[in-house]
Amino acid sequence: MQFDWWTLALQAVNFLVLVWLLSRFLYRPVRQVIEKRQALSQEAAEAAQRQADEAEAARRRYEDAQKALEAERRDLVEAVHKDMQAERRKLLEAAQAEAGQIRAEAREATEQARRAALSTLKSEIADLATGIAAGVLQDSAAARLGPGTMAAVRAYFEALPESELEALRRDATGASGEVAVVTATELSETDRKTWQNGLHGWLQSEARVTFVVAPEILGGVELRFPHAILSFTWARQIEEATARLVGDAHER
Amino acid sequence: MDRNPLAPEFLFTIGPVPISRAVVTTWVIMAVLLILVRVVLRRPRVQAGAAQTVLEIVVETIGQQIRAIVGRDPWPFMPILGTLFIFLVVANLVAVLPGATPPTGHIETPAALATIVFVSVHVFGLRARGALPYLRHYIEPNPFMLPLNILSELTRTFSLMIRLFGNMMSHEFVLAIVAFLAGLLLPIPFMLLGILIGIIQAYIFTVLATVYVGAAVGSVET
Known part of the structure; x- marks a missing residue:
């Protein structure tokens, strides 16, 4: 096997020359192109980023405007x-x-x-x-004093049923029986006689008759039997009128 | 057939310098590459055409490989390592041309390339790490490792050279023997296999060189 040093040297030089040539005419232009392309790509990316930022800013502005409109609407x-x-x-x-x-x-x-x-x-x-x-x-x-009251009493007695009249007669003619004639004022002797005769006639008996003065009866007369009272007084009539006014008439 | 196939074939001399076929083939390769890049990249454009795109893809792929191995910006290493790969691919594929022999099939060319790689590794290492830190790694993990480290540097460069030379020379021999024995058509599968071998050997040589450079600059542990 032979080894030629000249060929070794020439091949080394050739390779170094090729290194220089390719470095000058291949790698440098390719690198420049790549870097230029990267720069353009970077610019495009930055432009895209700027546009994205602008879009984001526009979106924010829109949202702010929307918020302002919402606040205005709320106001x-x-x-x-x-x-x-x-x-x-x-x-x-x-x-x-x-x-x-x-x-x-x-x-x-x-x-x-x-x-x-x-x-x-x-x-x-x-x-x-x-x-x-x-x-x-x-x-x-x-x-009050005259025949009006007496007429009213006589009418009363005349209208009484016989049984009640008999009861009054027995009451007035009993052992302790009497009839008290109560008036508001003192009766004259004549009036007393008239009332006594009237009572004897209405009762058809000789009952004992007494006379009592009671001013509180105001007027009229009240006949008091031992067990019954017949009232023809003004006080009684006023009392009945009052009862009528309140709608509650009493039996006499 | 009396000539030693391992001996360089001198075509002419320039003064005292004999010019071998490998050198001439290398000049042709250089010329073709130069014309190609000048034509394609006369006016490089951002909107690249098809040919410019192919060249850009080649360069970027090499750069990505260098970055993956070295772990840093590939452009400072691109002239040496990129040119190494491109030259080796083209030189190895010369074998498929009728009457042409790959310059890598002779020991001088792999030796020259391995020598350049050897020198480049130290240049990159010294430049990246400084003289003392770079030289200190020869005595690591202890000073007794200095002879072994130096021997390792030499043997790996030697193996780099021998691997490329052996593969391409043997492939050339196989082709010649098969063509001699079986005629013209039968070697075609071997020639296709030669394309694969050529590209693989170029890749292996370049990757190993890149690993050595990466180790020198402190990015790769070897």
Whole structure:
């Protein structure tokens, strides 16, 4: 095997020359192109990033504007709500005032009606009381001392059933029986005689008759038997009138 | 057939310098490569054409391989290692041309390339790490390893040379023997196999050189 040093040297030189040639005409241009392409790619990426940033900024602006619009809408709604509340309050106050006025008017009308009714009632009561009083006075005035009262007593006795008349007769003619004639004022002897004779006749017996003065009966007469009282007094009549006024008439 | 096939074949001399066929073939390869890159990259454009794209892919692929092994910017190593791969691929594939012999089939060319790799490794190592830190790795892990480390440097360079030379020379011999015995058509599968061998040997040589450079600059443990 032979080894040629010249060939070794030449091949080494050739390779180094090739290294220089390829470095000059291959690697450098390719590297420049690659770096240029990378730079362009980087620029494109940066441009894309810028556009993305701008888009993001635009999105943020849009969101801010949307928030502002939302806040404005909320404020408007709130203002409208406040206006509505104020209007509602105003209407309510007006309605309340109107209702108060209507109520006052109704109260006034009711009061007037009440007054009118009360006046009418008072008038009717006055008429009724006047009529009652007139009747009482009319009845009693005639019978206070005179034949009116006596006539009323006689009519009473005449209208009595026989059994009751007999009961009164026995009561008046018993052992301790008597009939007390009670008047508001002192009777004259003549009146006493008249009442005594009247009683003897109405009872058809000679019962003992006594005379008692009792001013509280006001007028009229009251016949007191041992076990019964026949009252024809004014006080009794007023009492009956009062009972009639309250709708509760008593039996005499 | 009396000539020793392992001996260089001198075609002419320039003064005292004999010019062998391997040297002439190398010049042709250099010329072809130069013309190719000048034509394709006369006006390199960002919007590359097909040929420019092919060249860019080749360069970028080599750069990616260097980056994967060295672990740093491949451009400082690209002139030596990239040219090594491109030259070896083209030189090995010369075998498929009729009448041409690959320059790597003679010991001088692999020896020259291995020598350049040997020198380049130290240059890159010294430049990257500084003189003392770089030289200190010869006495690591202990100073007694100095002879072995030096021997390792020499033997790996020698093995680099012999591996390439042996493969290409033997392939050339096989082709010659098969052509001599079986005629012209039968060697075609061997020639296809030769293409594969040529590319693989170029790749192995370049990757090993890259590993040595990576170890020198401190990126690769060997």
